[in-house]
Amino acid sequence: MTALRDAFLSAVVALGLFGPMVGLVTTSGDGGLSLHARPIATAVVVGLVFVGRLLILSWRGRPRRATNRPIAERLVRSGKYITPLLLIAAVALPFSGSRYYIDLGTLVLTYIMLGWGLNIVVGLAGLLDLGYVAFYAVGAYSYALLATTFGLGFWTCLPMAGILAALWGVMLGFPVLRLRGDYLAIVTLAFGEIIRIVLINWTSLTNGPNGITGIPRPTLFGLAFSMDGGPGTFGGFFDIEPEVIQRIIFLYYVILGLALLTNWVSLRLRRMPLGRAWEALREDEVACRSLGINVRNTKLTAFGIGAMFGGFAGAFFATRQAFISPESFTFIESATVLAIVVLGGLGSQLGVALAAIVMVGGLEALRDLLSVLGDQMHSPVFAGIASELPLYRMLIFGLALVVMMVLRPRGLVSGRTPTVALTKVKAIAPDLVAQGRG
């Protein structure tokens, strides 16, 4: 039974790996740090690895049946209805009234917008950018500084934040143009870190690690969402009782609008010569140059426009939290957004949205599920795991990515839909589409 032996070996490796990480826990007590062993948790994890490995091996060994095709076709056809359903769900979400879900929706929509922005750079133009958080940070800090120094409102600062982020995108683009693939990735990652370190250390401008507070909230045609209900506020104008939930709902619709704008611009650009040039760049850069396409300018516009949408998202982030600090702009954010784009399928708008919902929303749902389970079963094990879940977030992300790459290597929505056709638009299989070499 080679499958059993294989699974056993995997379990042994897992024991060696997870023994120190999960099995040993330090707690701070009176005498300093003390070490506790958690054999049950370790056994659970090792058991999961054993069972998981057996399942994978049996999944791989199963006989291929011809009846898989109709199911696949039905899935593809139902895919057409997913987009309008998601849109309706997104617009209708605030009517559920639950602040928790609206907050979650706002978070998911922020990541969707970041994913759509990065999709332009990575998905359409094929330039591997690992430092997208830099533009997010530039957008957030531009808005925060402009608003707190000059007293400008959100809607005035939003285009300026976008333009500043786009400028930084172009400035980043210039030196990295000659680089390909892994080298481009490392340089963009470095740029992301540079921005964060500059934000921490340039205390005279950015207030360093203390961050910037008192960032103004956006207004609805000049009506503020303050709690006093006086004239010039939302409550006072419509003569209704001011509640916090109104501002939350307003912010939700702001990010929904911004995300839909990102989507609309991406879709329009794909049909334009610029979008086609981006996709041609991803396919074959040498052929593009031989056709007279200015490769340098095309790459710069990809960086610039992607950065602009990152800047918009950053400005929204600043206004939602009313406080920003360099802590929020770490590499993990870049990695998360990149994972969303890759998982969703490069270049696919719907795929990126689904991937963001699954990854960001899914993690929250998982945390909820585990704490509910913990309450139901009255078992401290589940409650313990639920409270520690944020620590394992990266582990679960990694696991999800590995599973996705095994099952669907080209992402949730793989393949490419041509933007123009002579007779009929036919989707192109993913193995023909290039992923870009940077």
Added chain:
Amino acid sequence: MRFGGLKAVDDLSFQARAGDITAVIGPNGAGKTTVFNCITGFYRPSSGTIALTHADSGVFSLERMQGHRIAATAKVARTFQNIRLFAGMTVLENLLVAQHNTLMAATGFGVLAILGLGRYRAAEAAGMEKARFWLDAIGLTARADDPAGALPYGAQRRLEIARAMCIDPVLLCLDEPAAGLNPRESEELNQLLLRIRDGGCSLLLIEHDMGVVMRISDHIVVLDHGKKISDGTPAEIRADPAVIAAYLGEGDEDEVPA
């Protein structure tokens, strides 16, 4: 053209006249593709000049121009030895990407085009017309919406030529266009190249297939080890003993009669 200590092209000088089909032949490693790469801007020649004279716009010094400007301004197009199509895009999209510069100029910095205004609609319609013309010329109208990577080899070669023609070049450089084609496809290729020449574009051809070279070239240049060993009409080349010794061989079965 020097690569370190290696002189890939040594003191090469020839003229390709307008309206001619000029073929560059020679054994493998003679430096033919290096010459092409110098002409089309992929290499910068270590010394020497490459002058392209347009009928109306004067002389371009190709050795000093940037790669994409040679295609965009000097109107020199090329195809590649190993086909470089945009495999994940459809046949029609390949032909439209080639017209990028014309279409971009009509979009008014992109913003107007996003909003659907401006001359973009007319420009896109004109682009589609040109694409349709070339689809007809290469016989791929029925497969216009198929991905380019799914086409058979001969069709991919023809598509690459049509895509290069969509930039309206005055000089088309073809790197081994008949490689891997069977005799019927080679004959169709000959017809296509003659049609292109009759349309006003000059051709510069690297080719090993003597059937294609002898039948359609007006002028042949023979290279060997980076040096030019002969230059003349097909009849002169066939009779030149230096060429016969170095390349065509003596009493070889693939020597094609007139």
